Amino acid sequence: MRSVGVVRKIDNLGRITIPKEVRGNLEIKEGTPMGVYVDGGKVIVKKYEPQCVFCNSTEDVVDFKDELVCSECLSEIEGKVT
Incomplete structure (x- = not known):
């Protein structure tokens, strides 16, 4: 610094x-x-910079049930929900 x-x-x-x-x-x-x-x-x-609560990514972050989640983690979550 x-x-x-x-x-x-x-x-x-x-x-x-x-x-x-x-x-x-x-x-x-x-x-x-x-x-x-x-x-x-x-x-x-x-x-x-908003970041994903799971992986800390700042790319493609969206609000999902009052939490910030990236599109990759959201896809993984949606894939596990049946």
Whole structure:
């Protein structure tokens, strides 16, 4: 992970801003859904990508009974239901 040399303070509501240059480089626009993850002592912020609850694939993900499932796993589920 490389540093971009920018330090931001957390405001009184617990927010930080992502520098304009970083948003531009990563094509993050207003309204882009972002995921916040914790990895050990690190906070990771990245573009949110829906993923399959079974295989973590981000390809062809659909909502199936309030869960996100990829088309491959959905086909496997439907094949096992008789």
